[in-house]
Amino acid sequence: MIKYLGSKRRLVQAISSLASGCGASTAADLFTGTTRVAQELKRQGVNVTAVDTATYSEVLAQCYVGLDATTVVGAEASQAIAELGALPGQKGYFTEVFCERSRYLRPENGARVDAIRDAIEVRHRGSWLYPVALTSLLEAADRVDSTTGLQMAYLKQWAPRSYRPLELRVPELLAGPGRAIRADAREALASLGPVDFAYLDPPYNQHRYFTNYHVWETLIRWDAPDHYGVACKRSDSRSAATRSDFNSKATMPVALAEVVEAIDATVVVVSCNDESWLSREDLVRMCAARGHVELLEFDSKRYVGAQIGIHDPAGQKVGRVSHLRNVERLAVCGPRGNVLAAIEGWRRRSLEALEAGPLAAGSTGLGPVRL
Numbered sequence: 001m002i003k004y005l006g007s008k009r010r011l012v013q014a015i016s017s018l019a020s021g022c023g024a025s026t027a028a029d030l031f032t033g034t035t036r037v038a039q040e041l042k043r044q045g046v047n048v049t050a051v052d053t054a055t056y057s058e059v060l061a062q063c064y065v066g067l068d069a070t071t072v073v074g075a076e077a078s079q080a081i082a083e084l085g086a087l088p089g090q091k092g093y094f095t096e097v098f099c100e101r102s103r104y105l106r107p108e109n110g111a112r113v114d115a116i117r118d119a120i121e122v123r124h125r126g127s128w129l130y131p132v133a134l135t136s137l138l139e140a141a142d143r144v145d146s147t148t149g150l151q152m153a154y155l156k157q158w159a160p161r162s163y164r165p166l167e168l169r170v171p172e173l174l175a176g177p178g179r180a181i182r183a184d185a186r187e188a189l190a191s192l193g194p195v196d197f198a199y200l201d202p203p204y205n206q207h208r209y210f211t212n213y214h215v216w217e218t219l220i221r222w223d224a225p226d227h228y229g230v231a232c233k234r235s236d237s238r239s240a241a242t243r244s245d246f247n248s249k250a251t252m253p254v255a256l257a258e259v260v261e262a263i264d265a266t267v268v269v270v271s272c273n274d275e276s277w278l279s280r281e282d283l284v285r286m287c288a289a290r291g292h293v294e295l296l297e298f299d300s301k302r303y304v305g306a307q308i309g310i311h312d313p314a315g316q317k318v319g320r321v322s323h324l325r326n327v328e329r330l331a332v333c334g335p336r337g338n339v340l341a342a343i344e345g346w347r348r349r350s351l352e353a354l355e356a357g358p359l360a361a362g363s364t365g366l367g368p369v370r371l
């Protein structure tokens with residue numbers, strides 16, 4: 001499970017229960033990020049299209065959503081990953097920029113990333129193993145990085161996990177059809193086709209995924225870009241082409257409303273939280289354009305940075321984080337009967353989780369709040 005801001009790890013079960021409640025067999029996950037939600041939908045037999053603008057997200061989606069495990073030979077992946085994992089380190093761009101100039105990984109692990117990434121390009125480009133090997137490498141790097149989850153500033157002292165040797169694992173491929181699309185959510189609408197269920201989880205604020213996860217962008221693109229600043233961010237972070245309308249207070253509500261209104265889906269679920277630019281009322285108003293709306297609210301732990309606290313450049317703790325929890329919202333909208341069926345699916349799964357014990361129940365949250 002990679003570290004990702006806004007990842008819906010704790011809401012995955014709630015979202016997939018909404019899809020099963022309304023009997024969805026096709027779905028779109030339009031801001032798919034880690035692809036966690038798309039993976040869970042695929043696990044329950046739904047044909048999912050996963051969309052995101054990030055290059056690393058496209059690769060994750062090609063691996064977990066686009067590939068059908070029944071059409072490939074798993075042993076080939078195991079062998080390819082084992083051979084890549086056995087390569088000796090060879091210092092290159094990645095080591096110099098992300099392990100010496102900045103401190104994303106320890107240099108000995110960085111040199112292995114350089115060697116493995118070069119070999120993936122030579123051995124697997126154009127084959128189904130390409131996204132599998134890249135996913136394995138990205139996840140391996142994430143397990144031994146020296147960050148608090150964002151790639152904007154690194155820990156003053158190397159994180160204890162960064163001393164562990166980089167270890168490649170074979171990603172767990174899922175059976176069934178699916179699609180990965182790298183595109184702006186609005187542009188992707190034209191090629192989506194009708195779906196039974198759509199999940200929309202846009203960025204909530206001005207913090208850009210392109211800069212927060214710039215090391216992954218470079219690891220996947222392997223284009224050795226010019227860089228700037230202590231974190232060695234890609235120079236093209238400054239270009240308008242890498243900006244998203246969903247990261248600006250002025251444009252986000254309009255852009256999201258366009259997607260909510262235009263998407264060809266029966267039931268649409270929109271994620272938001274109480275720190276987003278979109279108030280509860282705005283969210284409900286936006287979703288009402290599709291018919292009936294139900295709102296689920298979940299008490300939730302804030303992102304890892306808030307848990308760790310605020311630090312000055314010397315690593316000293318300064319100030320206090322105002323709060324450690326927030327409210328995650330899921331607005332479920334569409335024709336009334338379909339929305340109520342989705343909510344019923346969620347309610348059933350919540351009851352089952354409650355019966356299974358408090359830990360499982362914690363992942364299903366509170367609500368629904370009737371409007």
Ligand SMILES: C[S@@+](CC[C@H](N)C(=O)[O-])C[C@H]1O[C@@H](n2cnc3c(N)ncnc32)[C@H](O)[C@@H]1O
Nearest residue numbers: 006007008031033034052053184185201209244
């Ligand atoms: C809150 S995160 C989604 C997290 C995801 N649901 C998960 O569980 O991992 C928002 C995502 O929106 C993507 N994004 C930003 N602008 C976008 C755009 N214009 N079109 C599509 N995706 C975009 C980001 O790359 C990021 O992965």
